[in-house]
Every structure is written in C-alpha cells, then in structure tokens.
Amino acid sequence: xxxxxxxxxxxxxxxxxxxxxxxxxxMTRAYGFEPICPGDISIEPAPTLHEFGLKxxxxxxxxMNRADGVIANLTPFRGIAADPGTAFELGYMCAQGKxxxxxxxxxxxxxxxxxxxxxxxxxxxxxxxxRGPDGLSLEDFDMxxxxxxxxxxxxxxxxxxxxxAPADRLYSDLTAFEQCLKALASKx
Amino acid sequence: xxxxxxxxxxxxxxxxxxxxxxxxxxMTRAYGFEPICPGDISIEPAPTLHEFGLKxxxxxxxxMNRADGVIANLTPFRGIAADPGTAFELGYMCAQGKxxxxxxxxxxxxxxxxxxxxxxxxxxxxxxxxRGPDGLSLEDFDMxxxxxxxxxxxxxxxxxxxxxAPADRLYSDLTAFEQCLKALASKx
Numbered sequence: 001x002x003x004x005x006x007x008x009x010x011x012x013x014x015x016x017x018x019x020x021x022x023x024x025x026x027m028t029r030a031y032g033f034e035p036i037c038p039g040d041i042s043i044e045p046a047p048t049l050h051e052f053g054l055k056x057x058x059x060x061x062x063x064m065n066r067a068d069g070v071i072a073n074l075t076p077f078r079g080i081a082a083d084p085g086t087a088f089e090l091g092y093m094c095a096q097g098k099x100x101x102x103x104x105x106x107x108x109x110x111x112x113x114x115x116x117x118x119x120x121x122x123x124x125x126x127x128x129x130x131r132g133p134d135g136l137s138l139e140d141f142d143m144x145x146x147x148x149x150x151x152x153x154x155x156x157x158x159x160x161x162x163x164x165a166p167a168d169r170l171y172s173d174l175t176a177f178e179q180c181l182k183a184l185a186s187k188x
Numbered sequence: 189x190x191x192x193x194x195x196x197x198x199x200x201x202x203x204x205x206x207x208x209x210x211x212x213x214x215m216t217r218a219y220g221f222e223p224i225c226p227g228d229i230s231i232e233p234a235p236t237l238h239e240f241g242l243k244x245x246x247x248x249x250x251x252m253n254r255a256d257g258v259i260a261n262l263t264p265f266r267g268i269a270a271d272p273g274t275a276f277e278l279g280y281m282c283a284q285g286k287x288x289x290x291x292x293x294x295x296x297x298x299x300x301x302x303x304x305x306x307x308x309x310x311x312x313x314x315x316x317x318x319r320g321p322d323g324l325s326l327e328d329f330d331m332x333x334x335x336x337x338x339x340x341x342x343x344x345x346x347x348x349x350x351x352x353a354p355a356d357r358l359y360s361d362l363t364a365f366e367q368c369l370k371a372l373a374s375k376x
Binding site for chain 2: 010013014015017048049050052053054056057058060061064077078079080081082083084085087088089090091092093094095096114117125131135136137138139140141142143145146147148149150151152154155
C-alpha cells in the first residue's frame with residue numbers, strides 16, 4: 001500500500017487549480033505515493049455559504065485523517081506569510097505525528113520578508129529583540145516561516161525546500177514540490 | 189484539576205508581551221482554568237539562532253501537548269490574515285481533539301478583508317467563484333478566517349467572537365478573549 005500524501009497549499013485558489021492539482025497528483029504517484037488533494041471530492045451544496053464552508057472544512061479534515069503525510073506549500077499568499085489554511089493543515093498533521101514536508105517558491109526567508117514589510121525600518125531594542133516601527137518583534141531564526149511551522153517540520157526530520165520561482169508561476173511552479181517528493185521517497 | 193488552556197496569539201510579539209500574557213493568564217484563572225502561555229518557560233540559549241528557534245518550537249509544542257484546550261487570537265497580523273504560528277497551533281489542537289476557541293479584534297470578516305486587499309476589484313467568474321485581478325479566488329463563507337480555521341473551531345462546537353478593538357489595542361484588547369473564556373466556562 002503506497003503512503004498517502006495530502007497536498008496542501010494555496011494553489012486551490014488559482015484559476016487553473018484543477019490542472020495544477022492534477023499535475024501535483026501525477027508527480028506524487030510517480031514517486032510512489034498516493035495523492036490526496038483538497039477539492040478531489042465534489043461537495044454537495046448547502047443551504048448557506050457558511051454551511052458550505054463548514055462542509056469543506058469537514059471534508060478536508062477527513063482527507064488529512066486518512067493521509068499518512070503532508071507536503072505543505074508555504075509560499076507567501078496575499079502578503080508576507082503562508083496561507084493560514086495551509087498553516088492550520090500543517091499544524092494538524094504535525095499533531096498527528098505524520099510525515100511532514102514543506103516548500104516555498106520564494107527564497108527570501110521569514111526575517112527578510114518581515115523586514116521588507118517594515119521597509120527595513122527594523123531596530124534592535126534593549127531586550128535584544130529586533131522590532132518594527134510598530135513595536136512588534138521580528139523572528140530572526142533563518143527559517144522560511146514562523147518558527148512553529150518551520151520548526152514543526154524540521155524537528156520531525158521533514159524536508160524543507162525553498163526555490164526562486166518566476167513571478168507568473170509563484171503558486172504553480174513545482175520544482176521545490178518535487179524536491180520534497182524526492183526527499184520523502186528516499187526515506188520511505 | 190482545572191482544565192489547562194493554551195493561550196495562542198501574536199501578542200507574544202508586543203513590546204509589553206509579558207504584561208499582556210500575565211493579564212490573560214490572570215483572567216483565565218478567574219474563569220476556573222489553568223493558563224499555559226508561550227514564553228512562560230525561559231529557554232536556554234542555543235549555538236545558533238536557528239537552533240534557538242527550533243527549541244522554542246519544541247517547548248511550545250510540549251505546552252500544547254499538556255494543554256486541554258486553546259484560545260486562539262486570530263486578529264490579522266502584518267496583513268489581512270491571522271499570524272501563521274497561531275494558525276498552526278489552532279490546527280495542532282484541533283487534530284488532538286481538544287477544546288478550541290477563537291477570537292479576533294477586527295470585525296471585518298475574511299471575505300471583506302480579502303476584498304479590501306484587492307481594493308474591491310473582485311469579479312465573479314464563469315465558475316461562480318469570486319476572484320481578484322490576479323485570478324486568485326476569494327472565500328466568501330461569512331467566516332472570520334480561512335474556512336479551515338473558522339470551520340475547525342465551529343464544527344467542534346467551539347466559541348468564536350469578533351470584537352472591534354481600538355487601533356492602539358489591536359492585539360492587547362481582551363474583550364473577545366474574555367467572551368471565549370466565559371463561553372468555555374459555561375460548558376465546562
């Protein structure tokens with residue numbers, strides 16, 4: 001029985017989401033795994049948008065419960081941070097002790113992106129912490145994301161890859177995704 | 189034995205993080221729970237910043253493993269979405285089947301914030317999905333956050349509160365936090 005991998009990431013929001021997810025699924029199979037993608041199951045309509053959203057949440061959690069692992073696309077989404085849905089899913093899978101892997105299609109690390117958010121206006125306070133003009137501290141741990149996400153994967157021995165994707169393929173470039181597959185396959 | 193609640197949120201980045209967390213801890217005790225806060229334990233230095241970050245990740249996960257539940261502050265952080273670390277932690281606790289609650293100090297819902305991100309340039313495509321000028325679809329489910337976060341809490345019967353906090357108390361206003369405590373206490 002091949003190990004089942006849940007493919008998490010904001011590519012579900014792309015206009016060509018189905019094509020991108022199908023390509024990811026095909027590559028996942030090529031590396032000996034069985035892909036599970038959000039959106040694989042058509043969800044019946046619900047009386048309200050809100051109830052429909054709850055249904056999707058339930059279906060996606062069921063998929064994660066059935067999966068043996070996750071590859072999370074942490075590429076910054078509508079800002080400097082990973083899609084919160086993907087962050088939630090990575091935490092969910094870490095808590096279940098499953099195989100975890102993560103990638104991002106931007107090579108600037110978490111600190112660099114946060115520093116850019118403050119246009120470089122970062123100062124070191126008396127407590128030794130770096131802070132933006134709003135007083136909020138910046139994590140500077142040479143990680144691709146907030147330490148809970150990066151640390152959750154690395155501490156479990158999971159692979160993490162960062163790749164500089166062309167801007168027009170920010171969510172659909174699969175170079176780093178394939179690196180994750182290769183790393184997981186070499187351990188499986 | 190009082191139930192232990194992990195207090196997750198981006199207030200750990202505030203200049204007065206300790207004071208805010210102490211106030212939250214005190215309120216948590218007043219409602220009959222035992223608080224567990226990230227940052228409660230002083231972490232020994234590590235040879236590199238990266239290793240220090242990994243240590244914090246481990247300590248915070250241990251705290252979540254010891255906790256019976258979580259109250260997650262999902263107030264948008266450095267953009268339109270929740271802090272990804274908090275999103276990870278909420279997913280982690282949902283996966284463990286623990287008590288979950290969430291609040292936000294901004295009343296605009298997820299759709300409204302995403303629409304603002306696109307300055308209202310949102311159109312409905314042939315597939316019936318609303319999209320920004322970049323083609324990415326918007327979730328419109330009358331939820332405070334991405335459906336995995338909001339749905340994960342609501343589907344478990346957890347309370348969710350949104351409160352309009354003054355701008356200078358965006359992360360430290362505890363009105364909605366207290367509503368969560370009250371709701372959890374009434375069920376416990």
